Amino acid sequence: MKYGNDMNKIAIIAFGMAFSTLAMAENGANTTYPAVIFNQDLSQKLIKLLPKTAPVYKLGEITTLMAPAPALKSMRVIAVDSDRAGLETYNTENLPPYETQKQHAGGARLNVVTVEVGFGRAYAKYNGANLSSTDTAICQDWSGIWRPCQNGELVGGWMRTWNAAGRGAGQFESWSTSLNMPTNTYHANIKVH
Helix, strand or coil: CHHHHHHHHHHHHHHHHHHHHHHHHHCCCCCCCCCECCCCHHHHHHHCCCCCCCCCCCCCCCCCCCCCCCECCEEEEEEEEECCCEEEECCCCCCCCCECCCCCCCCCCEEEEEEEECEEEEEEEECCEECEEEEEEEEECCCCCEEECCCCCCCCEEEEEEECCCCCCEEEEEEEEECCCCCCEEEEEEEEC
16 A cells, blocks of 8 residues: 555645646746847947858858757957947957956946857856846858848847946956857956946
């Protein structure tokens, strides 16, 4: 009879877990994901500043919606935007130290913008605190010039606007790990004054 009692206990536990999951969903548990926004003013300005690079997809290459996403090839900080100092573009291809020249920190709006070529799973921290982002899909034409994606196009990368509003001066760091082989991780950082 011990076997039957154990099965009853397992059934009761499974029912309880299923019921609590349903209750959390009905009570408005946080099940939202970051929305992809395609037409931000900030993104529109910055996409025009991206350097021309070798196309992610080559002319004549057969690409289908069922093909794997391109592996992450690069990641970098391209701008800091704030209500205190406006938009400051940044070239992290220069030698360190990577830091802003303007005084951005402490305002109601503080955004750090990163660009990833390829597909990765990204996260960012500002002085150790996690940040949220608004993501914009970016595409390339066959000559390598970046632009906002239109419906139905193959995405070549992502422009992420990280929200660090209300924070003082500090260190921004972001990491992204490729979703496909090779599963390499890129790191970008900038000191915000």
